[in-house]
Amino acid sequence: MSVDEDVNIRLSAFYTAISDDLDRTVEFWLKYSHDEEFGGFFTCLEADGKVYDERKFSWLLCRQVWTYARLYNDMPRYHQAHILEAARKGSEFIMKYVKDPKTNKCYLTLTREGKPIKSQRTIFSESFYVMAMAEMYRATKGDTYKKEAMAMMKQIVHWVKVDGSGLGPKIPQPTPTSSLAVPMILLMLIDQLGLMDPAHAGGYNDLADWCLEDVLKHVQRGGVVLENVSADGEELHGSEGRLINPGHAIETGWVLLDRAVKQGKEELKQVALDTFITESFNRGWDDEFGGLFYFIDADERPLVQLEWDMKLWWPHNEALVALLMAYKYTGEDKYLKMFAKVFDYSYGHFVDFKNGEWFGYLSREGKVKINAKGGEWKGCFHVPRSLMMCERLLREILQKQ
Amino acid sequence: MSVDEDVNIRLSAFYTAISDDLDRTVEFWLKYSHDEEFGGFFTCLEADGKVYDERKFSWLLCRQVWTYARLYNDMPRYHQAHILEAARKGSEFIMKYVKDPKTNKCYLTLTREGKPIKSQRTIFSESFYVMAMAEMYRATKGDTYKKEAMAMMKQIVHWVKVDGSGLGPKIPQPTPTSSLAVPMILLMLIDQLGLMDPAHAGGYNDLADWCLEDVLKHVQRGGVVLENVSADGEELHGSEGRLINPGHAIETGWVLLDRAVKQGKEELKQVALDTFITESFNRGWDDEFGGLFYFIDADERPLVQLEWDMKLWWPHNEALVALLMAYKYTGEDKYLKMFAKVFDYSYGHFVDFKNGEWFGYLSREGKVKINAKGGEWKGCFHVPRSLMMCERLLREILQKQ
Secondary structure, three states: OOHHHHHHHHHHHHHHHHHHHHHHHHHHHHHHOEOOOOOOEOOEEEOOOOEEEOOEEHHHHHHHHHHHHHHHHHOHHHOOHHHHHHHHHHHHHHHHHOEOOOOOOEOOEEOOOOOEEEOOOOOHHHHHHHHHHHHHHHHHOOHHHHHHHHHHHHHHHHHHHHOHHHHOOOOOOOOOEEEOHHHHHHHHHHHHHHHHOHHHHHHHHHHHHHHHHHHHOOEEOOOEEOOEEEOOOOEOOHHHHHEEOHHHHHHHHHHHHHHHHHOOOHHHHHHHHHHHHHHHHHHHEOOOOOOEOOOEEOOOOOOOOOOOOOEEHHHHHHHHHHHHHHHHHHOOHHHHHHHHHHHHHHHHHOEOOOOOOEOOEEOOOOOEOOOEOOOOOOOOOHHHHHHHHHHHHHHHHHHHO | OOHHHHHHHHHHHHHHHHHHHHHHHHHHHHHHOEOOOOOOEOOEEEOOOOEEEOOEEHHHHHHHHHHHHHHHHHOHHHOOHHHHHHHHHHHHHHHHHOEOOOOOOEOOEEOOOOOEEEOOOOOHHHHHHHHHHHHHHHHHOOHHHHHHHHHHHHHHHHHHHHOHHHHOOOOOOOOOEEEOHHHHHHHHHHHHHHHHOHHHHHHHHHHHHHHHHHHHOOEEOOOEEOOEEEOOOOEOOHHHHHEEOHHHHHHHHHHHHHHHHHOOOHHHHHHHHHHHHHHHHHHHEOOOOOOEOOOEEOOOOOOOOOOOOOEEHHHHHHHHHHHHHHHHHHOOHHHHHHHHHHHHHHHHHOEOOOOOOEOOEEOOOOOEOOOEOOOOOOOOOHHHHHHHHHHHHHHHHHHHO
16 A cells, blocks of 8 residues: 555545534534523533533624534535524524624623623624624625624724724733734634625735734744734743743634635745744644643743643644645645644544534543533534534545545 | 540641741742842742742732731741841832832732833732731831821722722623622731721721621522622622632631631621631532642532632642631631641642742642742742741640640
8 A cells, every 4th residue: 555545544534533523513512502492502511411501602602603604604514404594593692682782892791691791801702793794694695794794893993903992991001912812813804704705805905914914923032923922022021921822823823824825925824834833833732641732831931821731622623724724735744744643632532422522621631621512612613613624624635636 | 645635746746847837938938039139029930949930920029028027027936137128128129119109009010120011900919018018017117118008008998999990990891790809808908907006997897897798798508608799799690600719718717717706706707617618618628639629610510710620729728727717716626627638638739848838739639730839829928828827826726725
């Protein structure tokens, strides 16, 4: 058997495992998360799907609508009426309860019935609202969804670039900092709106350039992605400045790589591959127990984050996407090897073959620490998004070979 | 050998171990944490005392001044010029850099040189500032310290009871909540100011009554101390409402117990003993690996706090104080047994017999997870405060027997 045949066998095995896992995962959310009484989705679900907290979380409500709509739009076997109906019912709930129509701000937490509990001074709830609406427009061509997406995007850009006072009051900070999350999510929104309607893609070129510049500020020390830098793009003092979030850097890596390839930006492609993906992966991987650390210190000094050595599900989801995309675009064997490493760790530790979905939080040693499939920050999003993208990438790679 | 003799031998052994530990701990901070160049204290210290982050943290700067001054004031073997001098130099730094004289707000984080980095919308930096100043007045009778303490206390009471706008802007929350921390710290300040000058003690009676009422709102379900309740004293929705922080409840327990005994409040004494201390201890103790969990859920459902099952140093410091105080005031053997359990776990896991101070963060299984003695939130405070109080309690108990 030739090397190529070996590779093809492995790629096909990945494809089958990932495709089966996506089906188990979607089944889990369809079966356990729908609130038939009040609408919307429960996300605080125990290992077997039992609800342990009836509150609802705007990020996760919007992301679940996006996931169902994306499945319906892009995955032929999910282009089914009941998937679209699940997305539609979810979007009804979010349009009714998540957004405060007076301020355009979206709440962070709601009661089961949709009453607001908490607000947050960020653009994240609002960004996921845009994602959900834009993907619903792709699915239905319903004008309301498109209008909602465009209006909220305009509002977000205003808050970020012109005047943030509408986000709510802010405690003035003596030293302003810049986190990787804001330019990253804006790049994702730009991609999403371009997908919704290619006619709009050009309208965000200036914003995209600004985002790229802001993201690249985080590359410090000649090639290390630091999570927090000063607003001027300098390394911050002490532990805060040295903090690396490998999963987040790798996620940014695939967003940049995808953009660089589509726009023929060779230099950006290399930064995405070498710095955001490879360097962050090598630093973040735990050689002793396997898996990606949640946080590391660029100088290997002690961390202040208590959960630094835990293995969280989503960095592994992001790494699967980034490494497979890197393999597809370069054909370099090293990326496939790294992908296989993450795949083996994930399917040996995170995946629940019985009930579907992944466990979210493991100890450094790989033991399940929170015996649940979802919570305040984990819902129907990272796992299915990653599996959808990997299934598609694998199909494209296999077809090419 | 009679039971009493057995008990006395064990009490004497505790006394010696704790007294030695206090000496090792104070030595650690004197040796490694002083910044001879810019003043103030480093707290980000590795296991052997090496500085890994030069930033300075207002909570910890103030607490270290308090600790040195309290050692000087209350522990005859520390009533020495170099201890007072260490406290004095620290208080010079905090009076110069921690407080913004225009607003009376204290910063949260500073650079090594004392430049402000971060601010926070709470009263905690300011409360520890009061603690430091009040204890410095006890040590020196210097009027400036007393004036600073009284003025800042007045300011805090204004922020909490009259108008919080001076704390900085606040995002309005649809459902206001009440956390155990605010009334707790105010009770500690009232005790501290009464100790500074007994003439002032009576002036805070109304405030103390309000604090007690607010603390007791957290007793729910007929005898469980919940960390967060609604402003009206109702249980909150879901996981947030069910959250128990055993260390915090137990710490509140000894503050209430001390106050109840000194003021002859029998009912409060029983609530402190049965609910805050015993019930929280029994729920919080990990029967499998020993030690107190950081967080638990009142219904034993999954937690959203990733660090829920870690063993942190300070709940064990608080439990040592609370259980020994409970034993002193009741003479009940069960409290001494519980104390011995915490003592054995702590001296088997947290204590660094070689370099002094305790490790701060262990895994559920008892392995050191952050190989450091201090950080952004751990400095020279919980360990020496607990050891001072336990040494004194043990001496009083032994003298009585």
